[in-house]
Amino acid sequence: MSDAQPDSEPYEPVPAPDYQGHLPAGRPRWKSRLLRLLAWGGAAAVVATVALFAGYLYLAREVPTFDTVKDYxxxxxxHVIARDGTVVGEFFKERRTVVPMEKIPRVLLQAVISAEDKDFYQHPGVNPVALVRAAIVDTLSGRKRLGASTITQQVVKNFFLSSEKRWQRKLKEILLSARLERNLSKDDILFLYLNQINFGRARYGVEEASLYYFNKHVWEIDLGEAAILAGLPQNPxxxxPRRHADRAKRRQIYVLDRMLANGYITRAEHDSEVEKPIVLPPVxxxxxxxxxxxxxxxxxxxxxxEAAVDGSGMTIEIAMDPKLQAAAETALRDGLRAVDRRQGxxxxxxxxxxxxxxxARSALSQKLGQQALGGDEVSVVDLDGIPENDAAKPDSLARGARVRALQEDETYIALVTAADAREAKVWLAPDVTASVPFSTMQWARKFSPEKSTPLPxxxxxxxAPGDLAEIxxxxxxxxxxxxxxxxxxRLEVALEQDPLVEGAFVGIDLKTRQVVALVGGYDQTLATFNRATQARRQPGSAIKPFIYAAALESGRYTPTTRVDDxxxxxxxxxxxxxxxxxxxxKDEFAGPIxxxxxxxxxxxxxxxxxLVALGLDKLRTEAAEAGVTSDIPQSFTAALGTGEAGVLEMVNGYTTLATWGQKADPILIRRVVSRDxxxxxxxxxxxxxxxxxxxxxxxxxxxxxxxxxPEGTAHxxxxxxxxxxxxxxxxxxHRDGWFIGFTPTLVAGAWVGFDDxxxxxxxxxxxxCAGPIWxxxxxxxxxxxxxxxxxxP
Incomplete structure (x- = not known):
């Protein structure tokens, strides 16, 4: 065996520690720990990388695709279009009208980017710097203080993700933001954002928001209005601005400051808008x-x-004539108020x-000071809807009160502060009081429909003072x-009360059979039951024309034939x-007439x-031929209208008489067109x-x-x-009152009665009761x- 030394030192095992746990002299302890830490860290990194990649593949499969703006x-x-071409209503789950990018003004794009994401055109969908900054601030403060979501991320959250706060959701958000940035242009993403987000009051997208707040299309707004809209998505x-003008102004100034800092507007433009108060047109x-x-x-x-009606963007053309509809609503409301006043x-x-x-005045004044509407409107307190058992509690009274704009022909529940023989004084706001003259309440006898009571x-x-009275x-x-x-x-008011008695009205164009007006009650906000189409009421003598038609058709009677009364x-x-x-x-008879x-x-x-001479089947046949198909009772009392029929049904039946026997269904919907x-x-x-x-x-x-x-019942x-x-x-x-009649061009009918x-x-x-409405x-x-x-004919 050679005595030569090997080229490298032989392996020597690390000595075991002594009884006190100390390593013997040799390699330093910290180096060993560092090696172990690096080894474990490397292994963990590999496992984490594999896990993240697997999670990415799993979550990527769940993330929806969005390859083109055409997928939007x-x-x-x-939208509902009336007979004259005007938009008279919308059916929606989210009130939205999509506008193309070219119709959105540049000043609004600049305002939104300044308010929400100043680096929008530079970042790849996620802003890492903003994420880190927000994480640090949130950690130090112990709560969420800074938002770090880019416009792209907000689009992703609005379109594709639930509101759950889990790491999977955040990862999906980042993945989809990156995918969206790869597939769409920046302008496409901004287009989606501006048409999708909520601006408050059930208005989604910039067009509906502009129409609601400014009463103008989005392409017509100016710098100040653009800054208001851009500030709203933070907390609509x-x-x-219609309810919290002071907060809206502060947010507008913030947006204007950011626009100035980003170079979108000049100092003069900035200062000019900052100085202006927010003044909105009336709703x-x-x-x-x-x-x-x-x-x-x-x-x-x-x-x-329901889903198609409320979300598919149909255009529905209807037969309603807005002028005739408004006239019908006015006629019915005035007629019902007249009946109601006769009852006390x-x-x-x-x-x-x-x-x-x-x-109460003190508590209400405090609420008004907190919620004054601002703008060009007079803010008052309306005490409508307050439970009677809360009326004697000033704090409860203030909590239940509503701050509203004072407007002509509107009703309010006001606090009576004084009354004498000539007038009553009512309070609506600290600087808004009014006199209610006795001349406007002379009708106000004690309520009694069945019998007369003395007039006041x-x-x-x-x-009396303390009353909450409708004016x-x-x-x-x-x-x-x-x-x-x-x-x-100048403020003139009158005593008022919402009628308990109800009614309905239908008007039909005789030549086209189109329903030009239909009203189902005094006020749809008070009761949605549609008495024109859903109620079934006894028609009384309004059924008699069909009996007379059956008599004439029998050939046994003419208009001059006498029958013994x-x-x-x-x-x-x-x-x-x-x-x-x-x-x-009663007990008045005219003999043969x-x-x-x-x-x-x-x-x-x-x-x-x-009816006895003709038989019930003749009445049923004649009524059905006119379009009145409701059941007619198996009794000769049917001659007095003891069956039940709908208002639209009866008016359409009279239309058959007015068109010389031509039966057709009444038309409410003229045409339906899809969004395509x-x-x-x-x-x-x-x-x-x-x-x-x-x-x-x-x-x-x-x-x-x-x-x-001259002796006719409707002379x-x-x-x-x-x-x-x-x-x-x-x-x-006298539980139901009707009048149905026609001219050479129009057929109309009114019904009046209590729901109970x-x-x-x-x-x-x-x-x-019904004739004056007609x-x-x-x-x-x-x-x-x-x-x-x-x-x-």
Missing amino acids: RPLVSS SRIN PPEPPGAFYLDEVRRQLVAQYG YRGPRARLGAGQVEA RGANEVL RVLRLATTRDGPDHVRPT SPEVIVDPWTGKPWKPQNFE PLRRALAESKNTVAVKL GVTTQAAKLDPVQSMRADVAYLTADLMRSVIED SLSALGRPAAGKTGTTSE HRMMGSYETGGH LSWMRAATAGTDLEPWPQ
Whole structure:
């Protein structure tokens, strides 16, 4: 064996530590620990890399693709277009109108980038510097203080991801942001962002936001308005300029500061906008037709489904004429208020306890100071909707109160502070008070539909301090006396109350069968039940024209045939019970009279005798041929309208008479077009000659006497000054009042009654409660049109 030494030192094992745990002299301890740490770290890095790559592959499969902006198919509002071409409504889950990038002004793009993501055009979808900065600040503060999401990430979150706060979601967000940046241009991503995000008040996208806040299209906004919109996505409800003008102004200034720093605007432009107060136009009034649109939507949902109606971007062309619809809503509301006032005053909504008026004013003033609307509007407190048991608690009263803009023809619940014989004083805000003259409350007798009660002799018999009373603003003029303050210079109000009695109205264009107006109640915000299409009520004597049509068709009767108007006991063949029909004027009978007079004066005895002679099947057939298919009871009381029918159904039945026997379905929806321009539905008028033309013509001619005859039940409606025909309807105990009538061009009908079928009062006949509604609408509908002669078949 050679004595030569090897080229390298032989391996020597590391000595074991001594009993105290110390290593013997040799390699330093820290080096050994470092080696072990590096070894374990390297292994962990490999495992982590493999795990991350596997997680990436797994999550990448779950991340949706978005290869082109053409893939963008957001929930889009379906727009409803009226007969005159105006937009009168939208059906939506998210109220959105998509606008192309070329219509979005450059100043808005600059404002949004400055507010949300100044490096948008430089980063690859995620801003690493911002992420690290936000993480450090959030860690040090113990809560989330800085946002680090880029516009690309916000698009991803809005489109594809849930709101869960888990690491998987964040990783998906980063992956999809990178994918989106690879597949789309920066302008495409910005286009998606500006059309997708929420701007508050159910407005999604810049176009709907611009229309709501500024009453103009997005391409028409200026620098200051662009800065307001750009600041909203941070917290749309908290900085809504219509509700929180001070917060909105601070946010606008922040956006303007960033635009200046980024070089998008000059110092002069910046300072000019900073100095301006935020002044917004009043919220445009809602177009007429809430009940009409509700029925249209109901029909569409039945055919296409709710998701398609509310999110597919349909264009729905309807038959409603906005002017005639508005006239119908006004006529019905005025008519119902007139009926309601004849029934008396139900008293204030609530009443404060003794000594609570000043405390209430103080609490309400404080709320108003916190939520004043600003702009060009007078802010007042409306106490509508406050539970009666909270009325005596000033704090509860303030919590339940709403801050609203004071506007003409709007109603408010105001606090009564004083009352004497001449007037009552009401409080709406610290600097907004009004006098309610006794002349506006002389109708306010104690509520009693069934019988008369004494009229009040002074305002203090109607109202007292502490009352929460409903008032209507009759006239209003304002002036601005400061940059953020507007006050009324003229304010006239009247005592008001929302009617309990309800009603419905339908108007149909005679030539096209299109429903030009439909109202289902006093106020759709108070009750969504559509009485024009969903209710079934007894038509009373409004059913009689179909009995007379059956008599004329039988060949046994003519308009001059006399039938005895006399009392007679009828034995009901189905029940065997005797029954003695009565006229409206009890114990008044005219003897033998011609059919024309019998219908004009609505003689019950004659209608029953005709039905007995003809048989119930004849009435059912004649009504069905006109389009009235609701059940007719198996009883001769059917001659007095004891069955039930819908308002639209009855008016359409009269339209068949007015078109000389041509039956057709009423048209509400004229056409439906998809967002891609494909017509999916188109109404077609396809009338059927279901009644003999001569019978329908003679029946309509008899109905003219209802209006033209001085003794006719609707003679007061001859004030229209045009050829017209129609029929009143009043049911037993005055629970329903009807009038349906037509001119040579239009058919319309009104119904009035309580939802719970209570009595309206012995004076509320169809001619008295429903007739004036018809007359008011017909006057508005025919104003400025030529006087057309009565047509002949």
